[in-house]
Amino acid sequence: MGLEYVRISPGFEKYMPKDYVDLVQYGQFGREVDVQQLGQFKELVEEHPMCAGCFMAYFIRVFYAALPKPEDTIVIGTAGCARLALSQAAVPFIYGNYGDTNAVASGLKRALSIRFPDKDKDVVVIAGDGGLIDIGFGMTMHSWFRREKFTTIMVDNEVYGNTGGQESGMSPKGVQLKMAPKGKQFDKINAVELAKTAGCVYVAKLAPTNPKRIAKTVRRAILAARHFGPTFIHAYTSCNIEYSIPTEKVLEDARKREKQDFGFYEWMTEEVKEFFEELERKPEEVKA
């Protein structure tokens, strides 16, 4: 693995699809990009069928630009909207059964550490609120209790978007959805506190209003998982379809929610804090 799988055999360059050649020549493999350079390099994620203006798609775009080592990363997703883009990226992707993502990731990460004991292999789960906190709840929790060393990112659109608008445990209390016509009866689950209690070593919550901060958070979550234990990011990624947000107001909505209940929050253990302080002292090592 490593960079081998993105090399073009000599003489075949002119027969390969342009997007592939662009990816090899102007992409992220084997070099560090800064998220501020978006629009000036070939991104890992390709055209995909997520809706116009979807901020879950936006979060995923920034996520790929932020990967510390895309050539040594495996992404795990499942049923739900996110996999529509995750499956269109030049990073290996595994489709876990709905609810199974964190069990699959646990096994995979353990297998990778046995097969490649001297290499860093990053495993990241990206799944919806339904996939992680409702139907996959048990497996999400147990991967945390068992201190599995991978990152879990919940792209929380507060609804089952892909199946047409059922309420989830993450939908806010009182909200009316197509299939919650009387309004949701219960509170939004506090996923961040659950993650801390269950043993995550790095936990963050954000609304996608600042690409630099998203990238830094993703990077920190991946590096902390590499060395210490489970990490979790709770990202607000609105569903403009099910919440009837006009597409041009999607960023305005994210900014509003950031002020209301998705203000940036970051928590980590003392050990992880010291690790990042050390990295910041030696900036060349952050890139390792």
Next chain:
Amino acid sequence: MYYVADVKEADCAKYNCKQCVLFCPEPNTLMYHDSKHVAWVNYSRCKGCAICVYVCSDLLKRNCIQMVMVTTGD
């Protein structure tokens, strides 16, 4: 016929800015020209959400990007 974003190059070039590029949800779509310092749209990939217009017009008050109707093949 469908809607895509279109950058007014001469206006955009005044600002040395790339804020809209950093907020487009689509990959490899709203690009930035290194030497001309302007944003440009890969029309066939644009989904017409107008988030870039919100960034340029509503947030930055620069009005350098607008939605236009194009016909397939344009």
